[in-house]
Amino acid sequence: MNKKAPIPLGIASNRADETYLRLKDELFNFYLLPGDYFSENEIAARMAVSRTPVREALFRLQREGYVRVMPRVGWQVRPLDFDKFDQLYEIRILLEESSLQRLVRKENISNIKMLMATWCCLPDERESDAKAVWLQDEQFHAGLVEAGGNAEMSRIHQDVMERLRIIRRLDFTKAQRVNATYEEHAAILGQIQRGRIGEAQRLLRSHIEASRLEVHKITLSMLYEARLEKNRAY
Amino acid sequence: MNKKAPIPLGIASNRADETYLRLKDELFNFYLLPGDYFSENEIAARMAVSRTPVREALFRLQREGYVRVMPRVGWQVRPLDFDKFDQLYEIRILLEESSLQRLVRKENISNIKMLMATWCCLPDERESDAKAVWLQDEQFHAGLVEAGGNAEMSRIHQDVMERLRIIRRLDFTKAQRVNATYEEHAAILGQIQRGRIGEAQRLLRSHIEASRLEVHKITLSMLYEARLEKNRAY
DNA sequence: TGATGAGCTCTTGTATACCAGACGGAGCAC
DNA sequence: GTGCTCCGTCTGGTATACAAGAGCTCATCA
Incomplete structure (x- = not known):
């Protein structure tokens, strides 16, 4: 049972988009609260994907102002401003x-x-x-x-x-x-x-x-x- | 001599930023011409980095409207509009x-x-x-x-x-x-x-x-x- | 008791291996 | 000659392995 699940892909055409949408949803529903700290591994494990699409999604969200990365430290949900x-x-x-x-x-x-x-x-x-x-x-x-x-x-x-x-x-x-x-x-x-x-x-x-x-x-x-x-x- | 060079990093703090700046420079100097097609491997080889920072740079440039990706086909420099x-x-x-x-x-x-x-x-x-x-x-x-x-x-x-x-x-x-x-x-x-x-x-x-x-x-x-x-x- | 530093653990950054899909060309059937 | 199919080769997408730095813990020493 060390083989991964077949195809857990959602409506998005790739995992990166899927992860992006799910993360934004969590931000909008305040599951991820402004000020919270989190790591890429944490998200990857929760969404059952690798870090690669997670990082892609996070960079998009960072560009849009929702989160920010502190190099070699971790990520933070930006407080509401x-x-x-x-x-x-x-x-x-x-x-x-x-x-x-x-x-x-x-x-x-x-x-x-x-x-x-x-x-x-x-x-x-x-x-x-x-x-x-x-x-x-x-x-x-x-x-x-x-x-x-x-x-x-x-x-x-x-x-x-x-x-x-x-x-x-x-x-x-x-x-x-x-x-x-x-x-x-x-x-x-x-x-x-x-x-x-x-x-x-x-x-x-x-x-x-x-x-x-x-x-x-x-x-x-x-x-x-x-x-x-x-x-x-x- | 199969070991890579020690630290070819430029002024940027990481290779992704470095690659981003170099790519944008090539776009602005029309070394990469509007309409040109290219691949991630091509850029990675030319800049002597792996595909990971190249992809990160390209996604940023895509968001800014300079290039676009066609999934599993390749990248294109967007024509001047x-x-x-x-x-x-x-x-x-x-x-x-x-x-x-x-x-x-x-x-x-x-x-x-x-x-x-x-x-x-x-x-x-x-x-x-x-x-x-x-x-x-x-x-x-x-x-x-x-x-x-x-x-x-x-x-x-x-x-x-x-x-x-x-x-x-x-x-x-x-x-x-x-x-x-x-x-x-x-x-x-x-x-x-x-x-x-x-x-x-x-x-x-x-x-x-x-x-x-x-x-x-x-x-x-x-x-x-x-x-x-x-x-x-x- | 307090300062300090070694080292462990966690993080992101980067490289690389592997996968599935797209495309093109060779070869075959008609 | 023309069209179709198969297969090899390329692509980006994804997973994973590895590197290096930040920060915490705890032992050690003054």
């Missing part, structure tokens, strides 16, 4: 606002119509599942940037959103927040359709600012609970 | 403009004064070495963003500048361009000092646009020459 999150929110606002600006110049509003189908609907047609709303919200903001027509800007926006995801995913748990999101998105799209870009930008900015503040509040308690949860498990 | 460069220039403008905006709000002009010492000088005090001017130019634009006070935005700006470097470094070869750079930078800083941010933004935008157009022209001929140069060598 709310100043950094604020800065990323500011960049989000900048990118999305400027995409609206270019939108009106390029008359590229086909994406916008698709977004309206999702967001400009009657209250009883609204999605209620938190995770589904969160996904649609991601698509809304990505869609605005894509409509701007700058693919590199979309890529950067996606990176920023990715880095915010660890705290943003804790939003959309209260019905009130979901309803507010629907109304604000619809209002923004409405102003765009009327060609009032300036007003749309103003609404967009305050919409994102509201999200930022809300997430601040939620995350602190959620992180605390996640910490308790993990401690209970041992 | 001028549309992409245009998009990156647009992002540069956005980031630097918005940094000026925040500058006036935060009254954070200590960086600006340092920049003025370099750029607001008499014509005979100007740096003439192309490489030195290029370095100062990088610092000027990075300095503007840093003065905005958003560290994450600085990081993104740095990434964008890095990706533009392969074509931007071919600029600053003509004295005329150097002089224009000095005058335009001085003008921008002058407007900032007078608190006329809007005008500074306008100048900054046209300054970057001019650089973009100039680089377009230069690069096509330089790349052609680099191609000839390499063919001559064989």
Whole structure:
């Protein structure tokens, strides 16, 4: 029984991607807590792969700011840095606002119509599942940037959103927040359709600012609970 | 003599970084030409290291958009994509403009004064070495963003500048361009000092646009020459 | 009692062996 | 002549062996 299991590969096409996704999942669910120390061997044993794909995954996560390596010492989960999150929110606002600006110049509003189908609907047609709303919200903001027509800007926006995801995913748990999101998105799209870009930008900015503040509040308690949860498990 | 050489390590602290820097150097000097195919073994043999650090370096370069891997087939140097460069220039403008905006709000002009010492000088005090001017130019634009006070935005700006470097470094070869750079930078800083941010933004935008157009022209001929140069060598 | 250093153990960094898949060319069938 | 199949050889993907440094433990000595 010294032979390894046949093929424990997941949906990813290789073990490195698989390990990357699993590790990110553990980071997002606070199984790996900010500040924790760990080693490559530890991860490799837990995920039943060799150190090679683990290292590849960790380097990617390091590049994205989630973990850091201390040479010949070990790895650490980077502590949550709310100043950094604020800065990323500011960049989000900048990118999305400027995409609206270019939108009106390029008359590229086909994406916008698709977004309206999702967001400009009657209250009883609204999605209620938190995770589904969160996904649609991601698509809304990505869609605005894509409509701007700058693919590199979309890529950067996606990176920023990715880095915010660890705290943003804790939003959309209260019905009130979901309803507010629907109304604000619809209002923004409405102003765009009327060609009032300036007003749309103003609404967009305050919409994102509201999200930022809300997430601040939620995350602190959620992180605390996640910490308790993990401690209970041992 | 089957024992390897003792320590052929360069300035980097490990072979992976060393390999990364050497590869990027070869990319920037068009020793590795856009469109070229190559394998990990080939690089490893040429740089006298094992595949492990080579792979780590290549993954970093892939993430930065210089190369791409085709699984179980090989690696390719990504062709130069001028549309992409245009998009990156647009992002540069956005980031630097918005940094000026925040500058006036935060009254954070200590960086600006340092920049003025370099750029607001008499014509005979100007740096003439192309490489030195290029370095100062990088610092000027990075300095503007840093003065905005958003560290994450600085990081993104740095990434964008890095990706533009392969074509931007071919600029600053003509004295005329150097002089224009000095005058335009001085003008921008002058407007900032007078608190006329809007005008500074306008100048900054046209300054970057001019650089973009100039680089377009230069690069096509330089790349052609680099191609000839390499063919001559064989 | 306190300082110190040898050495053990753990870490990441690097090299290498092995695997499966992709591709191309030779050879055969038609 | 043309197309198909098989097989050898190359590739990157993965596992593993080895090297070297950081840090801790504990014994030793002043």
